[in-house]
Amino acid sequence: MSKSPDVYAAVGAQGIALMDLRRGRGRWRFLDPIGAQLWDRVTRGAEPPVVVEELAAQWALRGVPAERVRADLTRVAADLQAAGLLTAAHRPPAAAAPPGLLFVSARPVPARWRLAAHAGxxxxxxxxxxxxxxxxxxxxxxxxxLPGRAATRAEAVAVHSAVRRAAAAWPGSRIACLEESLASFIxxxxxxxxxxxxxxxxxSPYGAHAWTEAGGQIIGQDRDExxxxxxxxxxVEHPN
Incomplete structure (x- = not known):
């Protein structure tokens, strides 16, 4: 099954989160492990009714009524099909190790970084x-x-600090993680x-987030995050 150019997946032990970029600012659909099994098998080429019956039989062996599993998964398959999400999705390549967290506090930044932050x-x-x-x-x-090189951690911290300062000068604008991370990237x-x-x-609990990384570190998280x-x-990164 071909991949949708606008559907991306975050795959974890607790399920799959599908991000659909075709709708406004993007919409997330979360699947529990059973729903994730259904989605994974169907997007690999299996027919939904066949997968539903297989999973119903598996869970019946664990004492879960097959008719309940069958009804739930049939509904999930129908909902995914109606939303155009019963399709293969893009997944980021597996990382050798998760990035670390680099906590950042406000610090002075050069004027050129501040000007660039306002533009970004x-x-x-x-x-x-x-x-x-x-x-x-x-x-x-x-x-x-654009021409350039990978930011060092110190440079990434300067970018983040400059964006935070610029955001403080935009009263009334909602500057959440999506806006702040994209501004730092730009x-x-x-x-x-x-x-x-x-x-x-x-x-656990369900939620979405946006952030930037540099030098193997997640940049700019507050200590309570x-x-x-x-x-x-x-x-999104340079192909090299």
Whole structure:
């Protein structure tokens, strides 16, 4: 089964989170382990009714009424089909090791970084307010073609600090993780640096998050935040 160009998956032991970029700012659909099995087998070429019966039989051996499993999975398959999500999705390549967390506090940054941060934040807000998320991702990918080199951790921290300062000058604008991370990614590109922009999800409880990475570290999380166990679904970075 061919992959949808706008559907991405975060795959974990607790299920699968599907991110659909075709709808506005993107929509997430979370599947528990049983629903994830159904989705995985169907997207590998099996017919939904066949998978439903196989899973119903498996769970019946564990004492779960087959008719209940059958009814639930039939409904899940129908919902996924109606949403156009019963299709193979893109998955980020498996990382050798998860990135670490680099906590950042406010610090002074050079004037050129502050100017770039205002431009990066303005660009991020315009993209996220006016364009569907799939087009924003397209623009972000285009930005990876700008000349530059990988940002060091110190440079990534400077970018993040500059974006936080710029955000404070935009009263009334909602600057959440999606806006802040995209602004940092664009700011780095404008200053000839490269960072990774990541969108991912978690399962307990269900939630979505966006962040940037550089030098094997997640940049800019507050100490009361914990990115992990967020699992990447989409990564935008230079192809090299």
């Amino acid at each position: 934040l303005a660009a991020a807000l315009v993209l996220l307010r006016l364009l569907p998320l799939r087009w924003t991702v397209t623009v972000a990918r285009a930005a990876t073609r 700011t780095a590109a404008l200053t000839g640096r490269r960072m990774r922009w990541v969108l991912g999800a978690r399962f 914990r990115v992990w166990p967020y699992i990447p679904a989409l990564q």
